[in-house]
Amino acid sequence: MSLHDDAVLVLKGHEGQDELRQVYLDHLATHPDGLWKACGDGHVTASALVIDPPRERVLLTLHKKLRMWLQMGGHCEPVDETLARAALREGTEESGVAGLTLLPGGPVRLDRHHTPCAWHLDVQYAAVAPEGAVEAISDESLDLRWFPYTEVADVADDSVVRLLEAARARL
Secondary structure, eight states: OOHHHHHHHHHHHOOSOHHHHHHHHHHHHHOTTTTSTTOTTOEEEEEEEEEOTTSSEEEEEEETTTOSEEOEEEEOOTTOSSHHHHHHHHHHHHHOOOSOEEOSSSOSEEEEEEOSSSEEEEEEEEEEOOTTOOOOOOTTEEEEEEEEGGGHHHHBOHHHHHHHHHHHHHO
């Protein structure tokens, strides 16, 4: 199964956000290259909100280009066999934390937003870090920091707050 086929199956199985989900499905139906950065009309991306083992804090990255506190995530790559693996790869690369475990049940939400390169149709997962995890700043980040749930709205935009709410509902 191709990544494109996996993305279609994941999106068809995602419950809620019906109108936005259809935008993603229409995009993939219209653009065979709709998962790749080269697709100028936008592309599907994958992200992971990293949660600490006690489930009290999230790890956010101060994105180097956007200068915003965000979850880990980004563009799909040819090595990604599934959207879930793309989210895990991005989460691991950007956090430096090995052994992340995605919450069961697939993505927790979808978020479409414009970036300097194009529209991102982000498929958002949540992942729990293992006990004793130590983060490491990547080349794509200015900083990494654990934030208690109650502080996320003070530093991040509404999309991250909505992602946290959806992840907490899944926990």
